[in-house]
Amino acid sequence: MNALFPLGWAHFLGGGLLIGLGVAWLFLSTGRIGGMSTVFTSTWSYVSQAPYFQLPRFTEGRQWRLVYAAGLVLGAFLWWRWLGPQAPLSTGLPWWQLLLGGVLVGYGARLGNGCTSGHGICGLGSMQLPSLVAVLTFMATGFATANLVLWWRGA
Known part of the structure; x- marks a missing residue:
């Protein structure tokens, strides 16, 4: 078990539970689905005028998706800070x-x-x-x- 999880498995379980609770809360409170590929595509709608990126399904929800993505990045950073130097950066x-x-x-x-x-x-x-x-x-x-x-x- 140590070879597969040299830093233990509890933080993986905790992260998975937090992700599950987060997307469940997003869906139950807003009816929105928290998939990241749409976040990526809707973000491109700000910088590309290509017709695909300007479809209403990408432009209408891009504000909340940017906030959602920022929360994921901030959450990952805080999780790493909580784990301390034992979590590898490379x-x-x-x-x-x-x-x-x-x-x-x-x-x-x-x-x-x-x-x-x-x-x-x-x-x-x-x-x-x-x-x-x-x-x-x-x-x-x-x-x-x-x-x-x-x-x-x-x-």
Whole structure:
């Protein structure tokens, strides 16, 4: 267990519970779904005049989505500060791998009509069958990719 979770598992459980409570509160109090891929797209509507980014579904809710994203960033920062110096700030990966991973995840989120937070947390929580299919696809792809990388590195 220590090899998989060298810093313990309690903070992962706590973070997951806080995320679950947060999206549940957002949905119950406003009826809004807290997926991050739409936050990303609606933010682009401020800087790009491309017709896709100017669709009403992105421009009408972009203010609350920016506040939502800022809260997630602030929450992550406060969580890290609470954990102290034991939480690593570096992944040990080269920048190009992080950039490539981000591009692939962003493309996959757009292709899958949502991201893991939208489908995995909100979609499964509201028992949406398309979200179940998306999450199973995300997980299978993640497992396959992780094993491929381990095999490629010779681990």
